[in-house]
Amino acid sequence: MLGNWGAPGNRTARTVRAIRSHPAPVTYGLIALCCALFVIGPASGLSPSYGTGDELLSAQRAYFERWGVVPVELFQGTPRALGTPATALFVHGSWLHLLGNMLFLYVFGAMAEERMGHVEFALFYLGCGYLALLGYAGAHADSAQTLVGASGAISAVLGAFLYLFPKARVTSLFPFLFFLPLRFPAWVVLPFWVSLQWLAAGRASQGPGVAYLAHLLGFSAGFLYAWVRYGRPARVKSPATATEGENQP
Numbered sequence: 001m002l003g004n005w006g007a008p009g010n011r012t013a014r015t016v017r018a019i020r021s022h023p024a025p026v027t028y029g030l031i032a033l034c035c036a037l038f039v040i041g042p043a044s045g046l047s048p049s050y051g052t053g054d055e056l057l058s059a060q061r062a063y064f065e066r067w068g069v070v071p072v073e074l075f076q077g078t079p080r081a082l083g084t085p086a087t088a089l090f091v092h093g094s095w096l097h098l099l100g101n102m103l104f105l106y107v108f109g110a111m112a113e114e115r116m117g118h119v120e121f122a123l124f125y126l127g128c129g130y131l132a133l134l135g136y137a138g139a140h141a142d143s144a145q146t147l148v149g150a151s152g153a154i155s156a157v158l159g160a161f162l163y164l165f166p167k168a169r170v171t172s173l174f175p176f177l178f179f180l181p182l183r184f185p186a187w188v189v190l191p192f193w194v195s196l197q198w199l200a201a202g203r204a205s206q207g208p209g210v211a212y213l214a215h216l217l218g219f220s221a222g223f224l225y226a227w228v229r230y231g232r233p234a235r236v237k238s239p240a241t242a243t244e245g246e247n248q249p
Contacts, residue, residue, distance in 0.1 A: 027121075159221065
């Protein structure tokens with residue numbers, strides 16, 4: 001899914017483009033940090049210090065157990081375990097896992113950050129991500145499998161984006177349409193994505209795999225936060241011209 005918002009000549013589109021033209025240091029910093037930690041960690045397979053074969057697999061398991069969420073340990077209440085829903089947000093299990101999450105964060109994070117402000121967005125990202133992983137762990141409290149990844153936090157960004165920018169147009173690639181790029185407003189694309197997560201969560205086996213429930217919890221937390229924090233969809237004004245704004249929607 002690739003972002004491409006607005007259409008020429010539309011005031012809402014000009015406002016959206018003006019917002020996206022501003023720097024988003026938190027979004028880009030999160031992307032850089034996640035990528036850097038992945039590259040130097042054992043999951044990337046790039047560092048010779050972790051060895052190869054069984055030695056590398058053992059290092060990966062130890063790394064995930066150290067920094068990821070292990071539900072059965074989380075609710076024992078040790079300080080280290082209570083911190084893992086935060087540290088797990090910066091750990092990814094594979095290149096595909098990393099790149100997929102970072103693509104969504106890049107597409108949707110910058111606009112949400114500009115709307116919320118840098119500090120609020122950082123706290124929002126960490127807080128909603130923590131709650132999403134905590135909720136998932138609560139639903140699998142007896143599981144000893146590890147959960148890692150920023151999906152819960154990024155899903156929260158998607159939820160907030162849907163509330164704040166429902167008419168922003170998103171270019172989407174649909175596999176069942178032979179990856180034909182189609183442009184739809186966020187209020188079409190993101191509920192469709194949530195529906196897929198819901199269906200997948202219903203078919204998922206017990207225990208961590210792809211954490212569809214964490215996606216749903218994060219999305220719900222992000223949407224509710226934006227709804228409570230900003231009330232009715234706010235009149236978002238272009239940073240370049242404070243007098244020219246447009247409702248979103």
